[in-house]
Every structure is written in structure tokens, then in C-alpha cells.
Amino acid sequence: xxxxxxxxxxxxxxxxxxxxxxxxxxxxxxxxxxxxxxxxxxxxxxxxxxxxxxxxxxxxxxxxxxxxxxxxxxxxxxxxxxxxxxxxxxxxxxxxxxxxxxxxxxxxxxxxxxxxxxxxxxxxxxxxxxxxxxxxxxxxxxxxxxxxxxxxxxxxxxxxxxxxxxxxxxxxxxxxxxxxxxxxxxxxxxxxxxxxxxxxxxxxxxxxxxxxxxxxxxxxxxxxxxxxxxxxxxxxxxxxxxxxxxxxxxxxxxxxxxxxxxxxxxxxxxxxxxxxxxxxxxxxxxxxxxxxxxxxxxxxxxxxxxxxxxxxxxxxxxxxxxxxxxxxxxxxxxxxxxxxxxxxxxxxxxxxxxxxxxxxxxxxxxxxxxxxxxxxxxxxxxxxxxxxxxxxxxxxxxxxxxxxxxxxxxxxxxxxxxxxxxxxxxxxxxxxxxxxxxxxxxxxxxxxxxxxxxxxxxxxxxxxxxxxxxxxxxxxxxxxxxxxxxxxxxxxxxxxxxxxxxxxxxxxxxxxxxxxxxxxxxxxxxxxxxxxxxxxxxxxxxxxxxxxxxxxxxxxxxxxxxxxxxxxxxxxxxxxxxxxxxxxxxxxxxxxxxxxxxxxxxxxxxxxxxxxxxxxxxxxxxxxxxxxxxxxxxxxxxxxxxxxxxxxxxxxxxxxxxxxxxxxxxxxxxxxxxxxxxxxxxxxxxxxxxxxxxxxxxxxxxxxxxxxxxxxxxxxxxxxxxxxxxxxxxxxxxxxxxxxxxxxxxxxxxx
Amino acid sequence: xxxxxxxxxxxxxxxxxxxxxxxxxxxxxxxxxxxxxxxxxxxxxxxxxxxxxxxxxxxxxxxxxxxxxxxxxxxxxxxxxxxxxxxxxxxxxxxxxxxxxxxxxxxxxxxxxxxxxxxxxxxxxxxxxxxxxxxxxxxxxxxxxxxxxxxxxxxxxxxxxxxxxxxxxxxxxxxxxxxxxxxxxxxxxxxxxxxxxxxxxxxxxxxxxxxxxxxxxxxxxxxxxxxxxxxxxxxxxxxxxxxx
Numbered sequence: 001x002x003x004x005x006x007x008x009x010x011x012x013x014x015x016x017x018x019x020x021x022x023x024x025x026x027x028x029x030x031x032x033x034x035x036x037x038x039x040x041x042x043x044x045x046x047x048x049x050x051x052x053x054x055x056x057x058x059x060x061x062x063x064x065x066x067x068x069x070x071x072x073x074x075x076x077x078x079x080x081x082x083x084x085x086x087x088x089x090x091x092x093x094x095x096x097x098x099x100x101x102x103x104x105x106x107x108x109x110x111x112x113x114x115x116x117x118x119x120x121x122x123x124x125x126x127x128x129x130x131x132x133x134x135x136x137x138x139x140x141x142x143x144x145x146x147x148x149x150x151x152x153x154x155x156x157x158x159x160x161x162x163x164x165x166x167x168x169x170x171x172x173x174x175x176x177x178x179x180x181x182x183x184x185x186x187x188x189x190x191x192x193x194x195x196x197x198x199x200x201x202x203x204x205x206x207x208x209x210x211x212x213x214x215x216x217x218x219x220x221x222x223x224x225x226x227x228x229x230x231x232x233x234x235x236x237x238x239x240x241x242x243x244x245x246x247x248x249x250x251x252x253x254x255x256x257x258x259x260x261x262x263x264x265x266x267x268x269x270x271x272x273x274x275x276x277x278x279x280x281x282x283x284x285x286x287x288x289x290x291x292x293x294x295x296x297x298x299x300x301x302x303x304x305x306x307x308x309x310x311x312x313x314x315x316x317x318x319x320x321x322x323x324x325x326x327x328x329x330x331x332x333x334x335x336x337x338x339x340x341x342x343x344x345x346x347x348x349x350x351x352x353x354x355x356x357x358x359x360x361x362x363x364x365x366x367x368x369x370x371x372x373x374x375x376x377x378x379x380x381x382x383x384x385x386x387x388x389x390x391x392x393x394x395x396x397x398x399x400x401x402x403x404x405x406x407x408x409x410x411x412x413x414x415x416x417x418x419x420x421x422x423x424x425x426x427x428x429x430x431x432x433x434x435x436x437x438x439x440x441x442x443x444x445x446x447x448x449x450x451x452x453x454x455x456x457x458x459x460x461x462x463x464x465x466x467x468x469x470x471x472x473x474x475x476x477x478x479x480x481x482x483x484x485x486x487x488x489x490x491x492x493x494x495x496x497x498x499x500x501x502x503x504x505x506x507x508x509x510x511x512x513x514x515x516x517x518x519x520x521x522x523x524x525x526x527x528x529x530x531x532x533x534x535x536x537x538x539x540x541x542x543x544x545x546x547x548x549x550x551x552x553x554x555x556x557x558x559x560x561x562x563x564x565x566x567x568x569x570x571x572x573x574x575x576x577x578x579x580x581x582x583x584x585x586x587x588x589x590x591x592x593x594x595x596x597x598x599x600x601x602x603x604x605x606x607x608x609x610x611x612x613x614x615x616x617x618x619x620x621x622x623x624x625x626x627x628x629x630x631x632x633x634x635x636x637x638x639x640x641x642x643x644x645x646x647x648x649x650x651x652x653x654x655x656x657x658x659x660x661x662x663x664x665x666x667x668x669x670x671x672x673x674x675x676x677x678x679x680x681x682x683x684x685x686x687x688x689x690x691x692x693x694x695x696x697x698x699x700x701x702x703x704x705x706x707x708x709x710x711x712x713x714x715x716x717x718x719x720x721x722x723x724x725x726x727x728x729x730x731x732x733x734x735x736x737x738x739x740x741x742x743x744x745x746x747x748x749x750x751x
Numbered sequence: 752x753x754x755x756x757x758x759x760x761x762x763x764x765x766x767x768x769x770x771x772x773x774x775x776x777x778x779x780x781x782x783x784x785x786x787x788x789x790x791x792x793x794x795x796x797x798x799x800x801x802x803x804x805x806x807x808x809x810x811x812x813x814x815x816x817x818x819x820x821x822x823x824x825x826x827x828x829x830x831x832x833x834x835x836x837x838x839x840x841x842x843x844x845x846x847x848x849x850x851x852x853x854x855x856x857x858x859x860x861x862x863x864x865x866x867x868x869x870x871x872x873x874x875x876x877x878x879x880x881x882x883x884x885x886x887x888x889x890x891x892x893x894x895x896x897x898x899x900x901x902x903x904x905x906x907x908x909x910x911x912x913x914x915x916x917x918x919x920x921x922x923x924x925x926x927x928x929x930x931x932x933x934x935x936x937x938x939x940x941x942x943x944x945x946x947x948x949x950x951x952x953x954x955x956x957x958x959x960x961x962x963x964x965x966x967x968x969x970x971x972x973x974x975x976x977x978x979x980x981x982x983x984x985x986x987x988x989x990x991x992x993x994x995x
Contacts, residue, residue: 007857008857011857289851289853290853290855290856292849292853293847293849293853293854293855293866294866295814295838296812296814296841296845296847296849297841297842297847297866297867297870297914298838298839298840298841298842298843298867298870298871299838299842299870300834300835300838301834301835301838302835383809383814383815384814385805385808385809385812385814385815385926388849388851388853388926
């Protein structure tokens, strides 16, 4: 230990224990959460990927209108597949005596295909027993050993399970979003399954004998299989594994937020690095004499550099280590619970994640080092004599800013602001960052409610029936339409399904008249891909290369889906359908259609399930973000106002001697900060709206569909009030600090 | 010792220029300085504010390098040295005495004096022995365990002199050493410097005060970055009025 300054490191850490402890705790919690998130996502992704083999997940399934014979199965299996009966019943529930029912899709216990992971309790054995999906159970507050009613029959819940082919509870593969409140899955014993009188859904799962590996091979194998299957009988449903949202949606979402989490972590580290930078600069100015003496005595710049870098690096390193330990123990479980709150994933084992370790340890250290290195090298550039004489070069030639004649107090405050402008800029950056987080946390629930209301306001009809084949009905009020799904290929090859509607002339359900050339596009489609009137775009067939070019002739408010609208006549022309073609009905009343004729029905409930599910799975996250934002906001204000007061300790001591009381001093020093904080909050409200819009667009591009951007106006008031309250708490703490500055301070030797 | 008695000079400044760029203007802080100081000399560099004496001190003290010219310290060319090399030269060859003493507030008197030895890697026992000797030399050995703030200004300056002496440097560079002291304490400090000089040390004293400069053996006066007088202090006493 050749550097006597090193003794200062533990002394500084003890003296400033409060400051370092708060930064340490905050950094640890943030690193811990991100590390926990990455570890949980990594471990769950591994468990999810392994589940294909562990639970023997199907290569696809199809549903037929009737059961097929063993001979037919044998014949089908000649197509290089193995078939498994995977029949199910769709039963209405009456859980815990509640009147509003949900649908439970019940299978028989599965031994061969799509096996079940028991999360809690056990599998059912008796006729009156059932094991149900964990997430559905939790959403509906059903506990193990509870009794639920299925089609009027009472059954005991023996356990929570995760079905390997239902990690996301999509009841229908064409749904935009699943609804784990209104739809769940479960398994029963054979006896239990057979006790229900209604005919089951004749669902068959298949596995290829030679498993295709690439996406292309999978698609070709599926198309070949489908072609041979058509000969067997009427197919009600056909879903190859690669196209099955219930299997893939969760897997694709796991770790999807990784990049945004890391960006947030790194911005936060950069802000704290700036706080350290301002603090170190202040310390260097304070200790200029010591630095000058040491430099004159032969101490090298590099030794001083290492000394001043020690505290931020030490705090960051400790926070990274402790954060990672907590990440693997505490935060991993929190992150996992967020995933378990959204998906029906099987159990997982924590796996070591080198990437998470590097991203949450090495990168924060590099950011901390980088930001402080630039500033420190600049500060230590001065010669030893300049340090000794406190001759800080950068002040040379700087003209005194001429202040307007606004009274002594205000001029004094303005001087404080000028003197501390680096701290205030850091504060502004921090407030903008916290405001963006706060805005995100506060805006999402109202945005979802607003979206839900808009979806209902601008829906086409209460019921949208999608038919397998044109089926005539005699129902006044129902209106025929055509629809099909095409794919929009966005930047970077991301594909998005767009529903193309063919609307009858003088439609009672779509008020806008359809353009002769071109199409109307839904507002979400226009917003997401920045399309406007007069633009052209191309859609392609999902599994083929056939492309269609369309011109935008107008934008229709239809937030429920990404869709385009044209006249049914144009639809028939473009897609070469027979004269009079249609494949759906709009109706405001439930229609009496033969079950086999209907592919699906879109109701108001279906249209709003995305908002319900997002609110359910993300609601806790929004609260956490808000708490995090307020803590960060308070922390930054605390650290920077503390620094400003420390920088002015002598002046405060002096004005005390002159006769100012603590409150008056507080008014001098804290009012200047209050001005800056209020101005920063106002600026941040404005800036965070723009930043949020940008982040939102970026974020939504990753998802299918579009939720219209909306900030409830009262959120600005909420943000302002929350910020001011947090500041008031910090200001009170700083007022106490002012009280504690002794008058003798200014009389002491400054060095 | 006069300039004429030629030996290997301890300090040899040849054509030293230090030019600062201030926007489009050039400021010649040192404008072609030639100076030779022999071992054992007591030289005062005197000049008004802006005369270039601090720049000259920076260069002599290896705190800075000249824009052009050559500076040999004990025969070693330090004019082109890098920052870390200069730090090594300072540690081994130069002892500094500052106007504001610049003692490290948290260290004891003894630890402050030990500072240059600590960095030079001297063993703790030797460090303590040499530091105590230096403190004895300046007459405050009894205060070795005190903290700087417990001492008077004069005592603090004596500690800083002990610190400058402890490493047996080739050169002691005193920058306005009496600037913060009252006249009585100033006198004491100057007496110490003279004693140190009599012990065979080379001292370069930087001051703006002619009366202080006259305490040295030789006076070098700077004006506008140039030497306008270089001679014995007795001679300077006669001409100083004309040089104001």
C-alpha cells in the first residue's frame, strides 16, 4: 500500500455509508432483477425446449368430424406418421359457485403423447377427479382439493398440471390472444372422461417417423400429410406443431424482453455513473491540495486515477456480485412467477447462465469505468501546481455570467444553478429516465382499458362467424362477408397476419363505402407500419409465394385487428373466388348455424381477451416499474442535492454566521434545486411522451397486432404529483442536513 | 559559488520556451530562458505576477515540460520526459515547499513527512527514523503524532520543510514559502532555509517579494518571460528599485 489515499477508500465508504448503501442497494436490486430475469428466462427456455422430448410433444394435430377406424389409422400411418387419439371434451364450468362460466377442455390422462407435468397434487384416478391447468386454476382461484362443477357434475381438483401442448392457453389457433381466465385445460381418468354424454372432439395427434428438422422440411412434411389426410374425411381442424400458437407462443415470448431489460439496466448504470462522475469531480476539487502534493511528491496520475475509480468500481462490482447471487436465488423466482403468471409452463431447473453473468457484471463495470474514466482523465489533466493553487484551467477565460436584476435572493439561486449545472444536467437525465419508466408503468392499464373500449366501439358486429363453406341461413340482420388471412412481410423479414375482409355493398355493419380501386386499412395496421393514404403495400399467401399488391385509399378505425377492407366483388376478383362467394356472417345476434359449418365465432369477449390477458399477466409488472421509477427518482434527487449542499458547506456555514436561519438557508439552496426539479419534471413529461411513443412503437413491432398508443391525460397530473411528493420527502431530509452544518465549518482549515 | 565557477550544473536551462495558445493568440510565459544553477546554490527567482516565474518553477520542478529548449537536471535531460517519468524525477530528486503547506489533513505529522519515502519504497523502520531526523532538524520532533490542524501555520510550514528534506533531494524548490505567514514566522522559515542551504542543499526560492528574494545568495529576476537580472543578491539590492 504505497498510496496513502487508499486509507481514504474505507474511510469514505464509512463516512458516506448512507449514500453508498442506497446506491448499492438500488444497483443490487436492479442487477439482481435483470440477472434473475435472464436466468429464469434461460432456465425456462431450456426446460421449454427440452419439454418437446421430455413430454413427447406432437408434430401436429387434426380434428375430424367423426372417429376413424383402426384400419383407417393404419392406412394413415403408412404416410410415415404415428397417430395418437387425443380426444377432448369442451365443458362449461361453474367454479366456486360463480355464475359466469368458463370453458375447460378436458382430455384423458396422457401416457404417450403431449404428456402432462404435475405441478402440484397428483393426477386424477377416480371418475370424479380432475387435474387442471395451474394458470387457469390460479386465475379462477381454484385450489387443489376444491370441488368444481363441469356440466353440472361435481369433480374434485386433485392437482395442478401443465399440458406440454398448452404452454399458452389458446382455445383456437387463429386467436390473436389466449384467455387463461375463460379457457383452461385439464385431464381426467378414462372413467371420468367417459361419464360425460356429449360426443368428444375427435382430435388426433401425430408424430413423424422421421422427424423433419428445418422449418422448410416441417412445412413440406405437413403439406404432404395434409394432402393425404384430405382423402380420409372431413377435417375440422388441422394444426401442424410449427404453426400451433398454444405450443409456440410462450417459447417465443420467453426472453423476448431481454434486450429492453438490458437497455434499461445500462441506461440506469450510465445515470449512476454520471452521478459518480459529478461526485468524483466534486471530491477532486475539494482535495485539489492533496492531489497536488501527492503529484509533486512523485505520485503518478495512474495511481490517483485508480484511487478515485475505486469507490464506483467497488460499489458496482459488489452490487453485481450480490445482485447475481440474489438473481439466482430471489429474483429468479420473481421473474419466473411473472412467466408462470402468463404461461402454463412446466417445472424448470435453474441452469448457470454465462451470458447473464457477463451482461449483468462485466458490462455494468465497463459502463461505470468508461463514463468515469473520460471525466477523471480530464480532471487529472491539470499540472500538480494547478492543483496546489486550485487553478482549475477550465474556469480560465470563462466570463462571469451576467444575471438580470431580479433581486439578491433570486440572483443567488441562479448562481447556484450555474455553479451546479453538471449536477443539474445529470438530474434532468435521471428525471427523464424515471419519468419514462413511470409513464410506462402508469399508462399501460388505462391504455388497455381504452383499447378495450375502442375495440367494442368500433367492432364490426357482435358476432363474426367464420364458415367452412358458404352456408345459407334465414336470419334477418345477418350479413355475408368474405375473409382470409394473408401475410405482411415487414422489415427484417418479420411476418404479420393481416385479415382481408370482403364487404357487401351498402353494408349494415361497415359504414364506410368500399373504394373502387384499392382498400381501406385498419388504423392499427396504418400506425404500426406507417402506411398512409396513397401508399401501396404487398401481402402474400402464408405458405405460398403468391403476392397481392394493394393501394391504401383510406384508414378505417378498427382497433380489434390488423385488417384491410375491400368490396366483396373486389375480393372475389382478386382471390379468384366463385361468383357470390362468402365465408362468414356479421350478426348482432347469435345465429343458429350447424356446428360443422362453423370454423369459429368471434365475439366481443374474444375481441377483448388480449387486454384481459395482458392486464392479468403484466399488471404486477406495471406496479413494480412504478415503484422502481419513484425510487430511482428519489435516489437521484437525494444524491445530487446532497452533493450540491456539500459543495456549498462553507457558504452555508458562512451565511449561518451572518445570521441566516436554517429555513432561510434552505430557501436559498433548496429553492434553486426545486426550480430545477420542477422544470425538469415538466420537460420530462414532454420528452417522455416522445420517448415513450418511440419505445412503444419499437416494442409493439415485436408483437402481433397493435394496441393503439394512448396516454390518459390524467397520467401527466399523476406523474407530476408523484414526482413532487418524492422530491418533497428528499427536500425535507436535506433541510435536516442544512441544520446539521456547523458554523465552525467555514473557520476550519479547508484542506 | 558564482556562475563563473564551472562544474556540472544541477540545473541547466537552455533556450527554454513555454508558449500557451489562447485562442488565436500565443502567450510566451517563458521566452528563451537560459539559466544554470550549481549544486549548493541558494537562488531566488523573483518577478511580478505574469512574469513567468511560476512557469519557470513548473519546469525546474519537473511539474511541466517546456514547449522547446533543453532542461538538464543533474545532467539528465528531463525536457522531453513523459508525465510518469517526471513523477519519478520529482520523487527522487526534488523536495517541494509550498505556500499553503499542503499537508494531508488525515495523516499525522510523522506520516506527512514520511510521504515521499513511502512512495520511494523505503522500509517502515527507516522511514520513521529518517522522518524523525527531519522533524528534529526543523525543531518540531515533539509534535510527530499531532495532526496538521493541531499546529500553527509556522509549525505546519516546518513540517512541509521536513517533508521536502526527508528524501535527501538534489533540489529543494520553495514556492512562496512565507506567503501565508506573519513576518516573525516568515523570518523563522527563512532562517531554516538558510540553515538547510548551509548544510549543502541546493535551494530555489520562488517569490514575488524582493525583500524575501534578498535572503538568497543569488537572485534571478524575470519579466515578460525573460531573465532581466541574474546575479548576487548584494548586486540586486542596488538595482532592484529600477526594476520595479
